[in-house]
Amino acid sequence: MNKAFGYGQTEGDERSRLIQSHLPTVSLVVDRMMCQVPSFLTRDDVTSAAMMGLLDAANRFDPSRGILFKTFAEHRIRGAIFDEVRKMDWFSRSLRDKQSRVADAMNVLEHQLGRSPEEEEVAEAMGIALDEYRDTLGQIGHLGCVSLHETLDDSDEGRSFLDSLEDPDGKNPEEQLAEHQLTHELAAHLEKLTEKERLVVSLYYYEELSQKEIAEVLELSEGRVSQLHSQALLKLKVKMQKRQR
Structure with missing residues (x-):
């Protein structure tokens, strides 16, 4: 992550801040996607995949690209959910x-x-x-x-x-x-x-x-x-x- 941090602030601190401040985004995306996944996937399953997407977004985020973290995170969260669905091979x-x-x-x-x-x-x-x-x-x-x-x-x-x-x-x-x-x-x-x-x-x-x-x-x-x-x-x-x- 290419970012300048304030005094006493580490890259890990910033990553944790991004994750904590965007937990509502996880809930929002999960709410929107529950009707798009097969019925045997529980909300907990989808939320778990979404959290992995948020963590991945926090690890990959590069502010120098000029992209808002919220926008980037939503891409990664949706992608993680679809990846979980594909992994379970439900689409016959x-x-x-x-x-x-x-x-x-x-x-x-x-x-x-x-x-x-x-x-x-x-x-x-x-x-x-x-x-x-x-x-x-x-x-x-x-x-x-x-x-x-x-x-x-x-x-x-x-x-x-x-x-x-x-x-x-x-x-x-x-x-x-x-x-x-x-x-x-x-x-x-x-x-x-x-x-x-x-x-x-x-x-x-x-x-x-x-x-x-x-x-x-x-x-x-x-x-x-x-x-x-x-x-x-x-x-x-x-x-x-x-x-x-």
């Missing part, structure tokens, strides 16, 4: 196959139609009933494998979809231009979602409502909100992955 091959089938169908339809497909169109393209398609979305949604918190690359500070809508730290002009273009593209993709999909994304990621609260606001079941959330983010993921090819 069959569900990976289902996710791939949905994404592939969306990709083909978007190319054919020149727009984001409706759920009825995706279900028809997959050769399944609408109810079965929605059930598949619910499975993917509850597993939390498609999230605006997922990073777009594998680096330690890889930007997520959500981060692409923000500018938490200063960049050089070239980086600013690239990120501005990414933000502009993502905003355009959001506009192409259905009204309900946009509302779910907005209420969940911007207003920070829980799925239960969103269900009450939109007068839908929690299951339906989960389906819309999953479908919206799959559409965004398909579009953003096409951008990287």
Whole structure:
């Protein structure tokens, strides 16, 4: 850690201060992610992984990069939780196959139609009933494998979809231009979602409502909100992955 410390202050003291002062961040991230992890993971499991992420953030943090510790810590905490989930191998091959089938169908339809497909169109393209398609979305949604918190690359500070809508730290002009273009593209993709999909994304990621609260606001079941959330983010993921090819 490259940081100048005050008189009598050690690097370890500063690390401890960062950890203690950001314990509320752990609770906040855990609260937000409990609906994105499989049911067999307890809150204690998720909190334990999140704490490891905070400790890792405190050890890795370099203030000379111009990044706020809170921003850096949230990345590491979310990543540690997803790592714990992956380590437990809960995302079965069959569900990976289902996710791939949905994404592939969306990709083909978007190319054919020149727009984001409706759920009825995706279900028809997959050769399944609408109810079965929605059930598949619910499975993917509850597993939390498609999230605006997922990073777009594998680096330690890889930007997520959500981060692409923000500018938490200063960049050089070239980086600013690239990120501005990414933000502009993502905003355009959001506009192409259905009204309900946009509302779910907005209420969940911007207003920070829980799925239960969103269900009450939109007068839908929690299951339906989960389906819309999953479908919206799959559409965004398909579009953003096409951008990287």
